[in-house]
Each structure stands twice: as structure tokens, then as C-alpha cells.
Amino acid sequence: xxxxxxxxxxxxxxxxxxxxxxxxxxxxxxxxxxxxxxxxxxxxxxxxxxxxxxxxxxxxxxxxxxxxxxxxxxxxxxxxxxxxxxxxxxxxxxxxxxxxxxxxxxxxxxxxxxxxxxxxxxxxxxxxxxxxxxxxxxxxxxxxxxxxxxxxxxxxxxxxxxxxxxxxxxxxxxxxxxxxxxxxxxxxxxxxxxxxxxxxxxxxxxxxxxxxxxxxxxxxxxxxxxxxxxxxxxxxxxxxxxxxxxxxxxxxxxxxxxxxxxxxxxxxxxxxxxxxxxxxxxxxxxxxxxxxxxxxxxxxxxxxxxxxxxxxxxxxxxxxxxxxxxxxxxxxxxxxxxxxxxxxxxxxxxxxxxxxxxxxx
Ligand SMILES: C[S@@+](CC[C@H](N)C(=O)[O-])C[C@H]1O[C@@H](n2cnc3c(N)ncnc32)[C@H](O)[C@@H]1O
Numbered sequence: 001x002x003x004x005x006x007x008x009x010x011x012x013x014x015x016x017x018x019x020x021x022x023x024x025x026x027x028x029x030x031x032x033x034x035x036x037x038x039x040x041x042x043x044x045x046x047x048x049x050x051x052x053x054x055x056x057x058x059x060x061x062x063x064x065x066x067x068x069x070x071x072x073x074x075x076x077x078x079x080x081x082x083x084x085x086x087x088x089x090x091x092x093x094x095x096x097x098x099x100x101x102x103x104x105x106x107x108x109x110x111x112x113x114x115x116x117x118x119x120x121x122x123x124x125x126x127x128x129x130x131x132x133x134x135x136x137x138x139x140x141x142x143x144x145x146x147x148x149x150x151x152x153x154x155x156x157x158x159x160x161x162x163x164x165x166x167x168x169x170x171x172x173x174x175x176x177x178x179x180x181x182x183x184x185x186x187x188x189x190x191x192x193x194x195x196x197x198x199x200x201x202x203x204x205x206x207x208x209x210x211x212x213x214x215x216x217x218x219x220x221x222x223x224x225x226x227x228x229x230x231x232x233x234x235x236x237x238x239x240x241x242x243x244x245x246x247x248x249x250x251x252x253x254x255x256x257x258x259x260x261x262x263x264x265x266x267x268x269x270x271x272x273x274x275x276x277x278x279x280x281x282x283x284x285x286x287x288x289x290x291x292x293x294x295x296x297x298x299x300x301x302x303x304x305x306x307x308x309x310x311x312x313x314x315x316x317x318x319x320x321x322x323x324x325x326x327x328x329x330x331x332x333x334x335x336x337x338x339x340x341x342x343x344x345x346x347x348x349x350x351x352x353x354x355x356x357x358x359x360x361x
Pocket of ligand 1: 197264
């Protein structure tokens with residue numbers, strides 16, 4: 001190699017070293033499907049729980065416990081080590097990193113195992129159709145699921161195992177969020193709360209535990225109400241909590257509610273549909289009653305946060321073809337248009353926020 005080539009090579013390597021973080025971030029995006037499948041496979045094999053429960057293991061022990069031949073196993077371990085979910089020491093022994101134990105081992109009460117399964121079994125194939133969804137403005141990813149229903153929720157009702165994966169993931173996403181909601185939103189004067197599209201009732205269970213005076217119900221489809229009722233009974237809360245079957249666009253809102261919550265629900269629909277829902281809530285509430293929107297919010301300057309950017313394509317491509325994570329200002333405007341007053345906003349952890357509006361007394 002002549003001197004010029006040597007200098008050129010040195011400059012190229014130095015440049016790559018300096019830009020390492022940016023280049024790696026770009027590679028993670030370009031290889032996102034591969035990295036996600038690496039993670040998903042490890043979660044399905046329960047590799048992180050295995051290391052967590054049994055302690056560090058060498059390659060042979062690990063592969064034999066996983067029941068995978070040596071070379072495929074090496075490919076998996078290489079992928080996981082490269083994104084720092086496991087670490088291999090000089091003696092060839094693997095252990096979980098802190099992040100892997102916290103987010104992917106069963107022993108952690110903050111694990112994201114159900115969310116990885118939802119991404120893998122439900123969202124992954126659908127997202128292949130994102131480009132078509134952008135062009136058509138429709139949830140064309142739905143063709144991956146048999147049925148005639150226009151939305152993911154109806155189609156999942158044909159496949160109980162998938163519906164369970166979906167509801168388990170929603171519970172995981174909502175768990176931390178509803179703990180924060182219960183802690184920071186004062187429901188002291190509320191008597192009966194209705195959680196529209198309340199899913200398996202995990203939200204109202206968390207809320208009811210912090211507010212022992214409160215009665216509450218989810219308002220959801222018949223199959224989901226079945227899951228919610230069983231869940232409520234299993235947790236010994238049937239005296240205060242219930243599940244009311246209905247379609248919130250067609251059936252009257254439960255009349256006993258003095259507070260109506262839309263939790264992770266307004267992200268599903270168009271702004272027009274959300275306005276219809278707020279107007280229906282307004283009509284059913286008593287004077288002084290309140291409606292609340294609680295979900296992740298988009299910044300008003302439309303440049304983030306990351307959670308809003310990652311969540312929105314799912315609503316377009318798969319869930320309904322209509323929703324996204326809207327901004328604070330857009331939601332506030334809907335409250336005004338529906339007739340609510342004393343509208344307040346509260347920022348909460350994990351990019352969440354709550355907006356409350358009252359029906360004039
Ligand atoms: C994104 S999940 C949110 C679940 C729950 N609120 C949470 O935060 O985890 C949407 C829920 O809305 C329900 N849903 C969808 N369309 C509905 C409708 N028209 N009427 C009532 N519930 C509906 C679905 O069955 C599902 O449980």
C-alpha cells in the first residue's frame with residue numbers, strides 16, 4: 001500500500017470511528033427487521049429468563065438448554081451481544097445485561113415480553129404494507145388477518161389466542177400508565193367511571209384500588225367484556241367493577257357514569273370520529289360530569305416524541321386506517337367543539353398526558 005492509500009485508509013477509519021454512533025443508529029434502522037426478529041426469537045425461546053434463573057452459561061450449555069444446534073445458536077447470540085442484550089466475557093460465558101433482565105426476563109415486573117409478542121404475532125406482518133397504507137390511506141395490513149370486519153379488533157375476535165396476545169400487550173402498555181393516572185389524577189368526587197374501550201379491565205382495576213369509593217365499568221365489545229369480567233372476578237373486585245357490552249359509536253353510553261375515560265382510545269380514530277365520541281359523552285353525562293382523554297401525546301410542534309412517531313403508523317396500517325397520536329392542541333380543540341368547559345391538561349410520565357373537560361353544571 002502506498003503512502004497516499006495508507007493516509008486515505010486512516011482517514012476513512014478515523015471518520016467511521018468518530019461517526020460510530022450515527023452509523024450504528026442508521027444500521028439499526030436499516031436492519032430493524034433483523035434486530036427485531038433476533039429479539040423476538042430470544043423472547044420466544046425465553047433466553048433472558050433462562051440466564052436470569054440459571055445464572056451465566058457458556059455457549060454449549062446455553063444452546064443445549066435452548067435446544068438449538070451450535071451454529072444457529074451462535075448467530076442468535078452474536079445478534080444479541082451486538083445490541084448489548086447479553087454480554088460474553090473472556091472465558092466465553094454469557095450473561096444478561098441490566099436492560100435484558102429488566103425488560104425481557106419474566107422475574108421483572110416491568111418486562112415487555114407481551115409487547116414483543118404483540119409486535120411479532122400481530123403488527124410485524126401488517127407493517128410490511130405501510131407503503132401501500134400511505135398511498136391508499138387505508139389499513140391494508142388488515143389483509144393479514146382473516147375476516148370481513150373493517151378494523152383489527154373485530155378480526156381478532158375470530159382468533160382467541162391472538163386476541164389474548166393483543167389484550168395482554170395492551171395491559172402491559174397500560175399498566176405503568178394507569179398507575180401514573182391513578183396517582184396524579186384526582187377522582188375524589190367521581191362516583192361512577194366508565195372506561196370506553198376499556199379492554200380487559202386492568203385500567204379500572206388499578207384506578208379502583210387507588211380510589212376505594214369508586215365504582216367503574218369498561219364499555220367494550222362482547223368478547224372483550226368476557227375477558228374483562230373474568231379478570232375482575234379473579235381479582236375479587238366484582239362488587240365495584242363490571243363490564244358493559246356495547247359499541248360506543250352505535251349504542252348509548254352507560255347512563256350511570258359521571259366520568260367517562262377514553263384511555264388509549266382516541267389514537268384509534270379520525271379527529272371527526274373522536275369529536276363524535278366526545279359529543280356522545282357530553283350528551284350522556286350529568287351536569288358537572290367530566291370526560292377525560294388519556295394517552296401518549298404528540299408535541300404541538302409535530303416533531304416528536306419518538307413514541308408518537310413509532311405508534312402512529314400502526315393505527316394507519318393495521319388498527320383502523322384512521323388514527324394516529326394527535327397533538328395536545330388538537331385534543332383540546334375537540335373538547336371545546338363538543339361543549340366542554342374548564343379544560344385542563346396534565347403531562348404525565350412516559351410521554352403520556354391527560355386532558356379533562358367538564359360539562360357545565
Ligand atoms: C387500543 S385498545 C385499548 C384498551 C385499553 N383502553 C387500554 O388502555 O389498554 C382498544 C380497545 O377498544 C375496544 N374497542 C374498539 N372499538 C370499539 C367500539 N366501537 N366500542 C367499544 N369498544 C371498542 C377494543 O376491543 C379494545 O379493547
